[in-house]
Amino acid sequence: MKQFTWTKKYSVGVESIDEQHKHFFEIANKLIEMALNEAAEKDELVALLGSLGDYAFYHLNTEEKYFEEFHYPEAQMHVEEHNKYREKIKQLMDSLEKEDRDINTMAKDAAIYSGNWLFHHILFVDQKYTKFFQDNHVK
């Protein structure tokens, strides 16, 4: 499984948000490492998914705060996309608590879902706000 790499084509043209996206990928990459580590334990995965969840919520809220502040016209559809991801994180946390699935497989699922979601979301959803955010001087 390959690590996720942020490159310039994923830039949304706003430095602070690019930095957050990079950090998001770093957490997904830690999940990949965990997926490949046969000694990984459940507690570690719980902790890592917890930090992924916390960071995702923090990051998505950052964008949404700007949507509200500047009345971004495409906010509704964008927030719906965020909510799907929030839901997924909750599901992952729930199934981790309830099911007795293999830790490596669960880490791999979480990494792949998160990485793919983020790539797709940045390219097809986030990049739509580039001009709007720049016009409103978001840095």
Ligand SMILES: [Fe+2]
């Ligand atoms: Fe977004």
